[in-house]
Amino acid sequence: MPATSPQNPNQVAEFEQSLDELEQLVSRMEESEMGLDDSLKSFERGISLYRSCQSALEQAELRVRQLSDPGKPESAEPFDPDTP
Template structure:
């Protein structure tokens, strides 16, 4: 019986495209909200959409982080140190 390796998450190119589209839409939404005087109803709808886009992007980033951890140490992804980017 052949030995099977642990299942690795497969990259989904659609997830990357969806993340980029969501991020782009979120940036456009923020710009519209900053540059115009919206009514209360429009502001609330825009805010709700922004929260949904933010959550979608956050979920995609968390999945990417998990994948990186699994690539660094496939046997113990939870032991990988979190990535801390250098910020000026």
């Protein structure tokens, strides 16, 4: 049952570290004039960090859904904050 086990503290730390690195990367890109090669490398790293963070958030959302209603299937509708 790995999908229902508590989230590993290392995963939380990795998420926070990735998010922090992504924020710093965006800040550096906004504040400096990078060359094309550096900009592309930074963009690629940013995409990788974004995907890592997004995956961690999706796993956390799934865990919250499982805890909220353990009887519902895992393929429940995704959360939409704009839905009343």
